[in-house]
């Protein structure tokens with residue numbers, strides 16, 4: 462693999478950029494610095510000069526337009542950026558032929574507009590699954606067992622000795638877990654709590670997840686064979702049915718017009734009074750003002766939030782509530798995952814610029830170690846753009 466040439470720096474408007482591989486023939490803009498080095502090696506191998514914005518704040522459209530300038534072959538952007546028709550057109554007008562989000566979610570990108578402009582849009586699936594599920598599990602226990610309240614109490618010096626009634630929480634073991642959206646992250650989260658905490662599972666989503674159901678059935682047989690209570694799994698016919706049944710409700714759905722405020726005041730009222738609500742997907746799935754009201758009115762209710770309706774802002778009062786645990790969108794924040802996301806985003810852009818086909822398999826592990834396939838790991842509008850598929854014919858290898 463080519464080693465990037467030594468870096469330089471450059472100012473664009475009021476933004477500072479680090480320039481990697483300055484002699485590269487193609488120009489790629491990266492709107493935030495990314496962890497690891499492999500992603501830079503991928504771009505250098507594709508003969509890209511890489512301009513990395515080192516402003517540690519989400520960028521607005523005007524700054525991104527300045528960064529793109531008059532000539533830019535590709536961009537790696539962030540989920541905090543408004544990649545609507547205008548920005549995408551700016552990229553296309555600068556000669557841009559590839560965009561990748563540094564995220565698995567891409568609700569910040571107008572994909573139909575990108576398709577109309579002929580711009581492939583990449584994302585970074587596969588490397589966030591267990592990592593984000595782990596954060597959802599951490600929030601679940603933190604909210605159910607009042608970990609943050611207890612920690613704050615200790616830090617403030619209030620602990621004067623063990624008491625039978627101090628910070629009593631909820632026992633989750635053997636309870637009922639509800640997941641809204643049984644895709645990759647939802648399923649990984651469900652398996653952690655079904656397998657580890659013997660919770661029964663009820664899930665709701667547009668598609669049946671046979672693999673998940675089979676896993677729970679097989680695991681139930683295993684438990685029974687070991688003299689333990691078997692776990693159960695069912696697909697709820699309605700969201701209402703799930704909300705009424707679950708001790709923990711965790712949201713793993715994508716954000717779109719149909720899922721905006723999926724959990725609103727009426728739906729919160731359908732949950733058990735002492736339920737725990739977890740959101741590590743996208744903030745606007747929950748009506749945050751309604752959640753504040755609900756948590757105030759039901760002190761025994763708990764919420765664990767990784768995402769917020771108007772990030773980085775939060776609804777008034779949310780963060781003061783003792784029954785709310787909030788972390789700043791850290792679901793994918795492990796070194797392994799973020800380096801993997803960087804590699805996938807860079808590989809998406811580099812492969813498209815090299816004219817390589819797209820990878821057909823949801824398993825992107827081959828891109829993370831050793832010699833990566835000559836393909837773009839994940840392009841969400843590949844089919845609509847008619848891009849060639851790796852392995853589909855000899856010329857695509």
Ligand code: DGY
Pocket residue numbers: 540563564565566567589742790791792793794
């Ligand atoms: C994503 O990739 O969509 C996540 O929200 C980032 O953690």
